[in-house]
Amino acid sequence: MTQSEENYLKAIYHLTTITDTDVSTNAIAETMETKASSVTDMIKKLAEKDLVNYKKYQGVSLTVKGSLAAKMIVRKHRLWEVFLVEKLDFSWDEVHDVAEQLEHIKSEKLINKLADFLGNPTEDPHGDPIPDANGDVQKVEKQLLSELNIGQNGICVGVKDTSSEFLKYLDKQKISLGSQIEFLEREEFDLSLKIKVDHTILSISNKIASNIFMKLN
Amino acid sequence: MTQSEENYLKAIYHLTTITDTDVSTNAIAETMETKASSVTDMIKKLAEKDLVNYKKYQGVSLTVKGSLAAKMIVRKHRLWEVFLVEKLDFSWDEVHDVAEQLEHIKSEKLINKLADFLGNPTEDPHGDPIPDANGDVQKVEKQLLSELNIGQNGICVGVKDTSSEFLKYLDKQKISLGSQIEFLEREEFDLSLKIKVDHTILSISNKIASNIFMKLN
DNA sequence: AAATATATTTAGACTACACTAAAAATAAGT
DNA sequence: ACTTATTTTTAGTGTAGTCTAAATATATTT
Structure with missing residues (x-):
């Protein structure tokens, strides 16, 4: 291939x-x-x-065959992303281009040993699931921050947009995977949201909120 | 490129x-x-x-430009080999094909971070030197085991033939980088050598000996 | 339902890289 | 030195993947 x-x-x-x-x-x-x-x-x-x-x-x-092949590529891509972030200290906005290349390296042994080395992670640095060696993908239930009701809270478990610009914005706001986020208030005028992240309160646009995946507490 | x-x-x-x-x-x-x-x-x-x-x-x-480019590729190849052996537990005869692919990944940042992660090694698992980020290669003085004089001893610092077959042979004989080897005797009939490796005595052909690099004590 | 707009496919051309077969240059043997 | 052998280059072809432009199929509008 x-x-x-x-x-x-x-x-x-x-x-x-x-x-x-x-x-x-x-x-x-x-x-x-x-x-x-x-x-x-x-x-x-x-x-x-x-x-x-x-x-x-x-x-x-x-086809089944094509789907499996695709999942193996995704598996490789996401495992390499974990490697880059966890072992080589890349930030989550820098990994995509390199992983895009690494995903094409052909070696069953390599990818399985890499998975072991990383502790067989089930999610990549953006919260996306990593298919296992059989191609099974564990579904994570999550919903967009923009779709929560006022007062609900949970943790950030992923992002929809993985562009460098968006991820850098999140870094700046100190929002990352695992951040505790509470939806405090909605500004009806521009649909922006007031939220509490860990212990600071800030306002984000609806566009931002609709690219952050949450898992409710 | x-x-x-x-x-x-x-x-x-x-x-x-x-x-x-x-x-x-x-x-x-x-x-x-x-x-x-x-x-x-x-x-x-x-x-x-x-x-x-x-x-x-x-x-x-x-050209100077071409030589530098070549050394960067060799640098990448050998750093990946170190990664495969040290971190992913590949044996030294298994790394070549995979490193052959990994050497083409294009990212300055990746290769320098990888080098750091590995502790900036200067030699790959076969004892070959790893060019640094400027393309400087440190020359290791070494000589073939087949060219030692009787009684001389030193440590194995590299191999000339890096084929899987040869490396597997060395594994079987428990000869690896760092092995203490003493040249005891030459059999004139077939030019084979009697040597002491760490603490065991064995006989190897001249062909084998002419593919092992030694550094004298 | 006909006319128009959009989506998709075909046809033909181009680049990178490899190959075979033939031609040209260099090296070797007498 | 001249003939033969070897090495290297050229010329022409093929495959993978891309593109543009034209043709055809499907969708949308009136």
């Missing part, structure tokens, strides 16, 4: 997990920053290898 | 360090298991980028 094929599988996998329907050619092209015609070409190749189900003009879905 | 370009640079670098002259097209083709015509193509590309000096039919040598 080439790196390019792996990248397509991963993109299809991610799109599938958020929309839960067949994935369109254009959607793939957009997330991969490539052209629809290139996507069509690659889809045919993946279909040929029985990694995706494809009927012309109808979008694609992953 | 593509992976292919990196692989060519590395091959030229290695050939240069052993022969210390301009490198022939055929020599490159052989070590890279490819065809001479492919080598010619790539050499032109590398020359274009000012990574090698090239005059038709005259062989190639690395």
Whole structure:
């Protein structure tokens, strides 16, 4: 399997997990920053290898085989992210590009030994689940901070947007995985939220709040 | 720089360090298991980028720029080997293929943080020197076990052949980096050597002995 | 339901890298 | 020195992956 094929599988996998329907050619092209015609070409190749189900003009879905392959790539990506943050002291906004490369290293032994070395973590530094060696993904129940009711509180268990800009903003506000957060008040004018993080009170926009995953206490 | 370009640079670098002259097209083709015509193509590309000096039919040598690039690749390869052996518990015969992939990961930050994490080692698991971040390589003085005089002793500081078969043989004989070895006797009939390793006496062929690097006490 | 807009696929071209076969240059043998 | 052998380069081809532009299918609007 080439790196390019792996990248397509991963993109299809991610799109599938958020929309839960067949994935369109254009959607793939957009997330991969490539052209629809290139996507069509690659889809045919993946279909040929029985990694995706494809009927012309109808979008694609992953086969069992393709889904497993995709999960193995995600597993590698997220394990490497843990390594970078926990062992090499990267911050959570710096890991993506490097993990994007490391995920393509081919060695079963390597990835399983790496998992052991890291203590078989089940989540990456952004709170996303790490598929195990069989491809099983543990679902974490979580909800967006923006969807809590006033007075509810819990801990931050993940982020939806993992862009460097957003993560740096969170660092600045001292919000990280595990932060205790209480939803105090909603400002109706701009929908911003007043929250208490650990022991400080601050105001965040609704956009920010809708990119933070919480687990209620 | 593509992976292919990196692989060519590395091959030229290695050939240069052993022969210390301009490198022939055929020599490159052989070590890279490819065809001479492919080598010619790539050499032109590398020359274009000012990574090698090239005059038709005259062989190639690395420019300063090319040499530095090659040393950075070697640095990455060997640091990853240390990581695999020291942290992930690979044996020294298993690391090569994986390091061959890892050496192409592009991130200054990653490799320098990795070096720190490993304690800035100066040698890889086979005793080969690891270039530092500036490309400086510390030369280790060493000589082949096969070239010692009877009665001399020292410690094993490296191997010339790093093939899996050879390394497994050494494991079986309990010879590793740091082993105390004394050259006891030469069998004139087949040139085999009687040696004492740590505390056991054994006989090894001249071929074996000519692939073990020693540092005299 | 026809017309228009959008999404998708096809056709053809381009780059990187490899290959085979043939040509040209260098090296070796008598 | 000249013939032969070897090495190296060139010329032409193939595959993977990308692109643009044109064609075709599906969706949307009136």
